Amino acid sequence: MHGRPLGKVVETPRKGYQNSDGSAPTAPEWEAPVRRPASAGSQREGKASVSATSRQPDKNTENWSLSSAPTQYRSAERQDSSASASKPSPTPPLREQTRDRKGSPIDPQAMEKNKNVPRAAANAKPLKGQGTGPAATLPVSVQSEGQNGTGTEAKSLRNGAGSPEAVAVAKSAKTRGNAAVATLPVQLPKQRHPGSTVEFQPPHTSVVSPAFDNLSPLPQFSRRRCYGTFISFVVCVILPTLAVAAYFFHYASDEYYAEFRFSVQQGVPVLPGTMPATASAPVGPSSSAPGATPLQSGSPASPLGGSAPSPSVATAQNFMVNDYLISDKAVEDLQNRIDIKALYSRSEINWLERFDARRPIEKFASYFHRLFFWADYDQVTGVAIATVKAFTPQDALLIAKTLAALSENLINEMNERADRDAVRYAEEESVRAEKRLDEARAELLEFRTKAGVISPNAGTAPSVLTKEQLEQLQHHAAADRNGARAFADVIGNYEKITFDVQYAQDSLVRARQALDLARANAAVQHFYIEPYVTPQLPESSAYPLRALDTFLAGLALLGIWLLGLLLVRTVQDHVI
Amino acid sequence: MPAGRIERMSFFVALRTQQRVWSAILRREISEHTGKYGYRLIIGVLEPLAALIVALVWHNLISIQPAYGNSKWLFVGSGLFPTYVFVHLSSGFRNVASASTAQRRFPVEKTVDFVLIACFMKLALYCYAGILGFSLIYVFFTPQALPTDWAPILLAVLAIAIMGVGMGLSNSALTKMIPVWRFIWIPIARGLVLFSGIIYVPDFLQVHIRNALAWNPVLQGLELFRHGFWPGYPNQCYSPYYMWSFAFAVLLLGLCADRVFRRYLDDM
Numbered sequence: 001m002h003g004r005p006l007g008k009v010v011e012t013p014r015k016g017y018q019n020s021d022g023s024a025p026t027a028p029e030w031e032a033p034v035r036r037p038a039s040a041g042s043q044r045e046g047k048a049s050v051s052a053t054s055r056q057p058d059k060n061t062e063n064w065s066l067s068s069a070p071t072q073y074r075s076a077e078r079q080d081s082s083a084s085a086s087k088p089s090p091t092p093p094l095r096e097q098t099r100d101r102k103g104s105p106i107d108p109q110a111m112e113k114n115k116n117v118p119r120a121a122a123n124a125k126p127l128k129g130q131g132t133g134p135a136a137t138l139p140v141s142v143q144s145e146g147q148n149g150t151g152t153e154a155k156s157l158r159n160g161a162g163s164p165e166a167v168a169v170a171k172s173a174k175t176r177g178n179a180a181v182a183t184l185p186v187q188l189p190k191q192r193h194p195g196s197t198v199e200f201q202p203p204h205t206s207v208v209s210p211a212f213d214n215l216s217p218l219p220q221f222s223r224r225r226c227y228g229t230f231i232s233f234v235v236c237v238i239l240p241t242l243a244v245a246a247y248f249f250h251y252a253s254d255e256y257y258a259e260f261r262f263s264v265q266q267g268v269p270v271l272p273g274t275m276p277a278t279a280s281a282p283v284g285p286s287s288s289a290p291g292a293t294p295l296q297s298g299s300p301a302s303p304l305g306g307s308a309p310s311p312s313v314a315t316a317q318n319f320m321v322n323d324y325l326i327s328d329k330a331v332e333d334l335q336n337r338i339d340i341k342a343l344y345s346r347s348e349i350n351w352l353e354r355f356d357a358r359r360p361i362e363k364f365a366s367y368f369h370r371l372f373f374w375a376d377y378d379q380v381t382g383v384a385i386a387t388v389k390a391f392t393p394q395d396a397l398l399i400a401k402t403l404a405a406l407s408e409n410l411i412n413e414m415n416e417r418a419d420r421d422a423v424r425y426a427e428e429e430s431v432r433a434e435k436r437l438d439e440a441r442a443e444l445l446e447f448r449t450k451a452g453v454i455s456p457n458a459g460t461a462p463s464v465l466t467k468e469q470l471e472q473l474q475h476h477a478a479a480d481r482n483g484a485r486a487f488a489d490v491i492g493n494y495e496k497i498t499f500d501v502q503y504a505q506d507s508l509v510r511a512r513q514a515l516d517l518a519r520a521n522a523a524v525q526h527f528y529i530e531p532y533v534t535p536q537l538p539e540s541s542a543y544p545l546r547a548l549d550t551f552l553a554g555l556a557l558l559g560i561w562l563l564g565l566l567l568v569r570t571v572q573d574h575v576i
Numbered sequence: 577m578p579a580g581r582i583e584r585m586s587f588f589v590a591l592r593t594q595q596r597v598w599s600a601i602l603r604r605e606i607s608e609h610t611g612k613y614g615y616r617l618i619i620g621v622l623e624p625l626a627a628l629i630v631a632l633v634w635h636n637l638i639s640i641q642p643a644y645g646n647s648k649w650l651f652v653g654s655g656l657f658p659t660y661v662f663v664h665l666s667s668g669f670r671n672v673a674s675a676s677t678a679q680r681r682f683p684v685e686k687t688v689d690f691v692l693i694a695c696f697m698k699l700a701l702y703c704y705a706g707i708l709g710f711s712l713i714y715v716f717f718t719p720q721a722l723p724t725d726w727a728p729i730l731l732a733v734l735a736i737a738i739m740g741v742g743m744g745l746s747n748s749a750l751t752k753m754i755p756v757w758r759f760i761w762i763p764i765a766r767g768l769v770l771f772s773g774i775i776y777v778p779d780f781l782q783v784h785i786r787n788a789l790a791w792n793p794v795l796q797g798l799e800l801f802r803h804g805f806w807p808g809y810p811n812q813c814y815s816p817y818y819m820w821s822f823a824f825a826v827l828l829l830g831l832c833a834d835r836v837f838r839r840y841l842d843d844m
Contacts, residue, residue, distance in 0.1 A: 566831040574594040
């Protein structure tokens, strides 16, 4: 803006010179709006002919203006052009007239008072020891010879503003046509010491184009401290972790666990002719039993093709038991036996983990299976594991034992039904066989009655015959002379009937044997649970793992918070 | 607010800006993939199908019986699909980060936007190919190809997609910083095909082998995926906590890697 100093004029008093009052002279400093020197070289040197700008009051406005200001701030190259030198300086816009370079408003009254004084000089700092007054301006022509020279400019320095020499200097600058040089009626400070040298000190900062001096600063993003990250960290990580730690260390109830590991084994079936007592030794998984697993049979499963363990009845029974343990039926059976809901509804248990006994059994089943029980069956090893958690050791043991008993009852019920059906079928077969035999015998009797022959196929005649037998034989012999064919038919029928009787007898024997076998097998338990790890009374609580759970919870919360933070930052990267 | 100061854009406006950036990049990617005749899109769909068909033909030739179920096509296909989704999502972003710098038109477009859109494109292509493949299996081979429960399938695909995106972001950053990383990751990704239970059931293996394989998160996702077809599928190895923890940990690692190495990713 106008009045922006391009440098400052420093007056250095001559050595040995003293003030009138005997004090040591001080180097007055005052800033004058000096023009850029005509030559760039002289400008860089810092000692050049500089003059204050000419100021003419703008009669059309309240504020005076620098009529030649636009030309003042042209570049050195442009200032050399003669065309621009003769042009009158346009009046600056009204906007620029009301504010100074820093944007502060200009006092019109002060401007009116200093209308003949360069603005920078008017706003210059007062000289040391000098009262406030219009700063002195002077068409200063800095010369190496200082004020001791004999030139007109030197004389103007000595004599001060208003002197004929000063006016002459101003006029000569104009007539030279140097647009860079213009004069103003200036006035030196009162304490200007004669013989002192006046130097031009270039500004420390580089001079930018004066046209941008009056521009308002670029808008800045509002800088405000954002505590969102810290607050979110505290809210999402610190506080929840502390809450989790407080819960686990001060509030959570101890949990005891009891487990049992079992395998459903298949007993040895009773073979015909064997005693049922030998069936107590379980065959179970062996190389020859159908329930053998690849691991136990010595042939590991091939990774290619993944040959599954041979499905067997025992494997199916294991699956059934495992599935039963995780079903709602098991929970209902537990409820009927030991009132399991009451075990998890005690008042000693913290309210967060306690189950409300008024809720239905289905809700309890979900609660129980989700938090306090799990079961799994490994097909490769043939082993099933069931683990129970409770809030007291006795409860855990009781539930585990009850579950083991329920599992065995399930296996027994399945076995009983199978055995019952087998026995029933064998009994029906036996009854049918007996009936068939009776029919065959009745037919044989009827035949004998009609034919009058006990056994036509008898090979030898009896050695002793009764009288009746002899007469009967003579009668048959006489009949056969004429009916040999009829006798053959009799024999045929007799053989047929006897065959039927024999078959019925054999069938009855087999049916009865099967019945006996079925009954023997029913007496033997074919599938049974082999708990090789029985439930034990826990001595100390294994859950919750307070420190580990707290650490994992904190870690999880930290990870979630970091993930959210990164996602938010990714979105914020798209701020335009 | 003092004069000459402007307020920062709100989060929701920035979110909307990001959505617009994503939609612009997505349209750009679609047009690039479609090409003049759309053959690139068709190839993108047919590639996973071709891989599946080749694997199944090979298994038919060597007469491998399915380890579970009654259809080897369904069994192998249900193993190939999730594994390939992870492998291609995690390996396909090595060049995206570099290419994004050249494709970027506006400063508001970031490398992570290009990576996420590329991931979305790949996932969409694979899902489309998977639906097409399982439909063909359903029509020609076995009705079991129609899932009995869609929830495990969707959850498995989601988990594997999250793992793939996380590993993709990490790989794109690591490849920029350590150029030799691409030669390390490729065999790891291809090795997952052998150790993810595609042609066998891990639960039928030896206990110590099964315990070692259970550390493979892709195997976890695969087991969950197969539960959608066979509810009784063995789940000895399956651990949902491990699977989801790994997925989100990898995603977190990928986002951190993107932010830490952003300066290097944005440079040509």
